[in-house]
Structures are given as C-alpha cells and as structure tokens.
Amino acid sequence: MSQKAIKFGDNIDTDQIIGSQHLSLPNIEEMSVYTFEHHPRFAADFVKGDAVVGEENFGCGSSREQAPAVLKALGVSAVIAKSFARIFFRNAINLGLPLIECPEADRITHLDVLVIDQAQGKIINQTKGESYAIVPMTGFLKEVLEAGGIAPYKKMKRDEAKHSHPSF
Amino acid sequence: MNEIESIIAKHAAVERVVPGEIVEVTVDFVMTNDATTALNISIFEDTLEGDTIWDNEKLIMVMDHYTPSNTVAAANTHKIMRDFAKKQAVKYVYDGVGICHQVMLEEHIMPGQLIIGADSHTCSYGAIGALSTGMGSTDIAVSWLDGKTWLKVPETIKIILDGKASNGVYSKDITLKVISDLTAKGATYKAIVFEGEAVSAMSIAERMTLCNMVIEAGGKFAYIKPDEKVKQYLNSRGRNDAFELDVCEGGQYERIIRYDISNLEPQIACPHFVDNICGISEVLGLEMDEFFIGACTNGRYEDLKVAADILKGKKIAPQTRLIVTPASREIYKQAARDGLLEIFMDSGAMICNPGCSTCFGATEGLLGDGERLLTTANRNFIGRVGSKDSYIYLASPAVVAVSAITGKITDPREVL
Ligand code: SF4
Numbered sequence: 001m002s003q004k005a006i007k008f009g010d011n012i013d014t015d016q017i018i019g020s021q022h023l024s025l026p027n028i029e030e031m032s033v034y035t036f037e038h039h040p041r042f043a044a045d046f047v048k049g050d051a052v053v054g055e056e057n058f059g060c061g062s063s064r065e066q067a068p069a070v071l072k073a074l075g076v077s078a079v080i081a082k083s084f085a086r087i088f089f090r091n092a093i094n095l096g097l098p099l100i101e102c103p104e105a106d107r108i109t110h111l112d113v114l115v116i117d118q119a120q121g122k123i124i125n126q127t128k129g130e131s132y133a134i135v136p137m138t139g140f141l142k143e144v145l146e147a148g149g150i151a152p153y154k155k156m157k158r159d160e161a162k163h164s165h166p167s168f
Numbered sequence: 169m170n171e172i173e174s175i176i177a178k179h180a181a182v183e184r185v186v187p188g189e190i191v192e193v194t195v196d197f198v199m200t201n202d203a204t205t206a207l208n209i210s211i212f213e214d215t216l217e218g219d220t221i222w223d224n225e226k227l228i229m230v231m232d233h234y235t236p237s238n239t240v241a242a243a244n245t246h247k248i249m250r251d252f253a254k255k256q257a258v259k260y261v262y263d264g265v266g267i268c269h270q271v272m273l274e275e276h277i278m279p280g281q282l283i284i285g286a287d288s289h290t291c292s293y294g295a296i297g298a299l300s301t302g303m304g305s306t307d308i309a310v311s312w313l314d315g316k317t318w319l320k321v322p323e324t325i326k327i328i329l330d331g332k333a334s335n336g337v338y339s340k341d342i343t344l345k346v347i348s349d350l351t352a353k354g355a356t357y358k359a360i361v362f363e364g365e366a367v368s369a370m371s372i373a374e375r376m377t378l379c380n381m382v383i384e385a386g387g388k389f390a391y392i393k394p395d396e397k398v399k400q401y402l403n404s405r406g407r408n409d410a411f412e413l414d415v416c417e418g419g420q421y422e423r424i425i426r427y428d429i430s431n432l433e434p435q436i437a438c439p440h441f442v443d444n445i446c447g448i449s450e451v452l453g454l455e456m457d458e459f460f461i462g463a464c465t466n467g468r469y470e471d472l473k474v475a476a477d478i479l480k481g482k483k484i485a486p487q488t489r490l491i492v493t494p495a496s497r498e499i500y501k502q503a504a505r506d507g508l509l510e511i512f513m514d515s516g517a518m519i520c521n522p523g524c525s526t527c528f529g530a531t532e533g534l535l536g537d538g539e540r541l542l543t544t545a546n547r548n549f550i551g552r553v554g555s556k557d558s559y560i561y562l563a564s565p566a567v568v569a570v571s572a573i574t575g576k577i578t579d580p581r582e583v584l
Contacts, residue, residue, distance in 0.1 A: 011352050011441055015549040020530045023203050024234060024241040038556040057353035060386060061549060063288040064204060065304030085386055086357050087288060091304030140190050140318070150306055151215040154313070 002126060003077050004050045006042055007110035012054045013061035014088065018070050020062075032070040045111065048075035053108045055081060059088025068092040078116060080105050080123065093141055096149030101135035108132075170419025171391055172324050172359040175299045179282040180319075187323040187422075196298075197226050197276060198311050199285035201268040203233040203528070204304075206248045208286060211309035221256050222315040228260045228276065229253055230268035232523040238531045266496025266522040269293070269464040273376065274498055278402070279394040279411040284308065284317055288383045289464050289546065295375035296401065297394030297411070299359075302383065322388045323422035324359045325350075329366035331430035336581035338474070339374035340466055340544065340564035342366065343381045344435035346427070348445035356386030358422065366429050367392055372401045373470040380465050381546050384442040434579060437562035440550045448567065451577050456561070457539040459490040459572040462520075463527035466544035466565050467495030469502050475569035476508040478583060479515040485575025490517040491533045493525035515572075529553035535560075542568050542577065 022034045036042035058081035068091045078098040082105045092099045112127040123132045147153035177185045179193040212218040221227050234242035253261045262271050269292045279297030286308045293300035311317045360382050379390035434448040461475050484490045492512045494500040500522050503509050526533030527545035534554030535541055541560050548560035566580035
C-alpha cells in the first residue's frame with residue numbers, strides 16, 4: 001500500500017504537533033483539528049493514510065501523549081524519522097502508532113509516494129525510484145506494537161495469566 | 169554499576185542491570201498534573217478497564233498548568249481530576265499549591281527513589297538524588313494498575329563541572345551551556361550524572377535548575393549524588409528519614425565530559441530551539457516586550473531573591489511588562505515575608521499565583537504577533553507562549569531582571 005509523505009525537518013516538538021492551548025479540550029478528536037496548526041501544508045495536503053516524515057529528534061519537548069494520539073486519530077499510517085525523542089517514541093509505541101526509524105529519511109521530500117515494506121526492512125520511494133533501509137524493531141517493543149499498544153498488550157498478558165493452569 | 173543502574177536494579181529487585189536491558193520496576197510515586205490527567209483517567213478507566221489504583225498514597229495529583237481554571241474546558245478537566253481523586257481516595261491532591269515538580273521536591277521526594285511523572289520535566293528530582301522521568305498518559309495509566317512500569321536501562325553520560333562561576337553567572341547559564349553542547353537530542357535515551365566542585369557549590373535550588381533542563385537535551389534521568397546540603401534541605405522540609413549516600417564503585421559511563429565554568433558568560437537561548445544558544449554579548453541590546461520570572465526551572469526563592477536585589481528601587485522599562493510567578497505557595501509566602509513581592513510590585517511587575525503561568529502559554533502572559541519574551545523558563549518553541557509569530561529567549565533570573573529595567577537584553581555583570 002502506498003502513501004504520501006507529509007514532510008517536516010529536524011526537532012519537530014510536541015508543541016508544534018498540538019499546542020498547549022488545546023490540551024484541555026475534552027477529547028482527542030476535538031484536539032486533532034489543531035494538529036500542526038502552524039504548518040498549513042499539513043491541513044492542505046494530508047489525507048488519511050499518509051505518513052508523517054521528519055528528520056532528527058522528532059517529537060521532542062513535552063511528554064504530552066496527545067501528540068502521537070492526534071496523529072493516530074487522524075489516521076497517520078506511520079511516522080518516519082531519522083531519530084525520535086524518547087518520550088514521544090514510548091508514547092507512540094504504547095498507542096500502537098507505528099514509528100519507523102530510517103537513517104535516510106532526509107532524502108524524502110514533501111508529497112513523495114512511499115511504500116513501507118516492514119518484512120523486507122525498507123521504504124521504497126516510488127517518486128524518486130529509491131529505497132532506504134529501516135532500523136528493525138525487536139523484542140518487547142515489537143510485541144507491544146504488534147499487540148496494538150501497551151493497553152491491549154497488558155490485557156493480553158492478564159488474560160494469558162488467567163488461562164494458564166498450574167500443571168499438577 | 170553506576171549510580172543510575174544501581175537505583176534501577178534496586179527497583180527492579182535484581183542484582184544488576186546493564187544498559188540496553190528492559191526491566192520492570194516498582195516506582196515510589198507517580199505524579200500527574202492537570203495538563204494530562206483527564207486523559208490518564210480515561211485510559212485507566214475505559215481502555216485498561218482499571219478499577220482501583222494500586223496505592224492511594226503514591227499517586228500524587230497536582231493542578232498547576234491551568235490553575236485557577238481559565239476556561240470552561242480547564243474547569244471541566246479539573247472536575248474530572250477531583251472526582252477521580254475523591255472516588256479513589258487519593259491522599260495528595262494539590263490545587264494552586266505550586267508547580268508539580270516544585271511541590272514534589274518540597275513535600276515528597278527522597279534520595280534513591282524512583283518516580284515517574286506525566287510531565288517531561290519530572291527529571292528534576294535528580295537534584296536531590298532521586299531517579300525520575302517523564303512519561304505519557306498511557307504509561308502513567310498502566311502504572312496505576314500495579315505501581316510498575318518498564319524501563320530501558322539507559323547509558324549514562326557523566327558531566328563534571330569544575331571551577332567557580334563568576335559574579336552574575338548562575339546555574340541557568342551553566343545549564344544552557346551544557347544543553348548547547350549536547351544539542352537538543354544529544355542525550356536522547358540517556359542519563360546524565362553531574363558532579364564536580366561547581367555542582368557541590370550549588371544550592372539545592374540551583375541543582376534543580378540544572379537537572380530540570382536535561383530533558384531539553386533529550387535526557388531520561390538527571391542525577392546528582394546527595395550530600396549534606398540535601399540532608400539539610402530535607403530536614404528543613406521536615407523529612408528526617410535517613411537515606412543512604414550510595415557508593416558506586418567501578419561504574420561505567422558512555423562518556424565523561426569536563427567543563428571549567430570559570431570563564432563562562434551569561435547565556436541566552438534564542439528562538440526557536442533550546443539549543444540555539446549564544447553568549448549574552450552576541451545579543452546585547454535586543455529589545456523585549458515581556459519578561460517572565462518563574463517556572464519549574466527558575467521560580468524558586470533563590471531566583472526571586474537574585475531578581476529582587478537587582479530590581480530594588482528600580483522601575484521596569486516603559487511599554488514592557490514583567491510577570492513574576494513564584495513556583496510554589498511556600499516560596500510565595502517566603503517572598504512576601506521578606507519583602508520581595510513588594511519590591512517586584514514597586515518596580516511595576518505583575519505577580520501571579522503559584523503555578524506554570526506564562527511558561528505553559530495557556531493562561532496568563534501570552535504574546536501577541538511579533539512580540540519578544542525574555543523568560544527564565546525552559547522552552548522557547550514556536551508558539552509556546554501565544555502567537556506563532558512571537559519570539560522567546562531563555563535566560564537566568566538575573567539577566568531577566570536587569571533587562572526588564574532597560575527593556576532590552578542587558579548583561580547583569582554591569583550592575584552586580
Ligand atoms: S513550569 Fe513550565 S516546564 Fe515546568 S511543569 Fe509547568 S509548564 Fe512545564
């Protein structure tokens with residue numbers, strides 16, 4: 001499945017993703033209207049299923065989970081960046097929003113058409129005819145992401161524990 | 169193991185941990201504030217189908233970002249928090265008492281503890297030898313189930329600060345210098361241990377400034393080994409429990425960075441990134457519209473004292489405004505007793521109730537189009553304090569105070 005890249009640069013902070021004035025709105029759907037409000041091309045060009053692409057340190061700044069949450073609510077298929085800020089990374093995994101670490105994310109330009117091939121560990125840039133390696137996700141984090149986030153993961157673990165009978 | 173690893177190992181109930189390993193830890197406290205608690209609650213109740221929180225004395229709730237509530241939406245958020253606190257019999261709920269981190273340090277934190285908070289500047293508690301870090305709402309809500317969370321054991325950078333700061337140079341300047349060298353992502357996923365003679369010489373308030381901003385370099389934990397000063401601070405706050413001064417022999421560090429801060433000049437972070445930092449000499453004379461002294465970075469008594477000493481008998485520049493917001497009620501009371509508030513008012517300042525205030529950019533002191541703010545806070549992101557076309561500069565309380573008098577960026581060493 002292909003998707004458009006909505007491209008940003010280095011150090012995209014969580015205030016830019018969702019401003020603090022909007023955090024007291026009652027739910028993520030209402031907040032999501034203000035996603036990247038100071039980057040008009042997001043509203044102009046983003047359609048559900050597109051990928052958000054940054055460069056270094058995507059998601060730095062505050063711990064607000066509303067940042068990955070609004071992206072997820074809007075149907076961002078994946079966030080691709082050269083590197084992610086720690087709390088944003090954790091929050092996104094917890095919510096089941098796919099993050100893709102790609103050292104060559106700076107080669108992607110706004111509106112390039114991408115195909116993400118997790119199995120092969122690469123992103124194909126159809127517009128440019130290029131392909132980039134992605135850093136594979138492993139272990140615990142992969143399990144959480146595959147479960148759809150930490151809440152379903154925890155639930156799954158709780159259910160497993162309930163259903164495993166002692167062996168005598 | 170180093171200091172960080174040994175505290176994590178203790179909370180994971182294992183002999184040892186190594187960087188990169190993922191461990192489950194039991195936390196001593198979970199702190200949440202009004203910027204995100206409503207979301208934590210809905211995740212806890214709806215998504216996780218949580219029932220009773222693990223410990224009603226270990227979840228600490230603080231209303232500080234939108235306090236007193238400035239919109240109906242904020243009032244409803246507070247109502248959700250209060251109702252939840254009542255239902256769960258949460259013992260510690262602070263409303264208008266101060267900024268969450270300041271309140272945690274004043275009332276609860278002990279060295280050697282491990283704390284998670286729903287706020288990125290939770291890393292501040294390293295100032296008194298606790299490990300603490302910020303997390304998002306789902307992590308926080310999950311921790312309410314059983315008081316546990318998962319952590320990836322970080323690599324540790326040791327920063328040694330040698331030398332003695334010259335007059336007019338403060339912990340904030342040292343902190344900005346360190347962030348500028350590390351860059352906004354230089355410590356991502358990492359812990360930072362500070363030591364050296366300049367750190368030993370710092371007051372607890374100054375150490376809080378230093379640890380507070382570690383997140384601006386992406387850091388996970390900040391840590392300063394507790395000493396006599398920490399003991400005195402805790403005793404002065406009525407916490408007399410003994411704590412271990414941990415000895416960590418043979419700890420490994422990813423890197424060790426050494427500074428001699430003796431010749432450091434006051435530092436300024438320019439728009440729109442915290443690591444866009446220069447010495448004050450490069451921006452002298454730049455005109456400002458608003459000045460702010462406060463935030464969990466620099467809203468403590470010591471900060472207000474430095475500012476008041478400079479502002480005493482002086483007026484702020486015409487057509488500018490100075491907002492002073494003590495970080496906690498304790499600090500507010502002390503500043504009132506000692507005449508600091510009167511000095512600020514006489515100078516033309518507005519004094520706000522303890523809380524995040526202008527730092528958060530959702531309540532008071534927002535900027536209009538094209539305006540410039542010089543602030544003691546920790547972030548200068550685009551639109552953080554109002555208009556997306558405004559400009560935020562970060563500096564020490566001394567720089568902010570002296571610049572408020574002239575209306576433009578001024579070197580405090582000229583008057584001190
Ligand atoms: S004072 Fe500012 S940085 Fe500190 S917790 Fe409040 S909003 Fe966050």
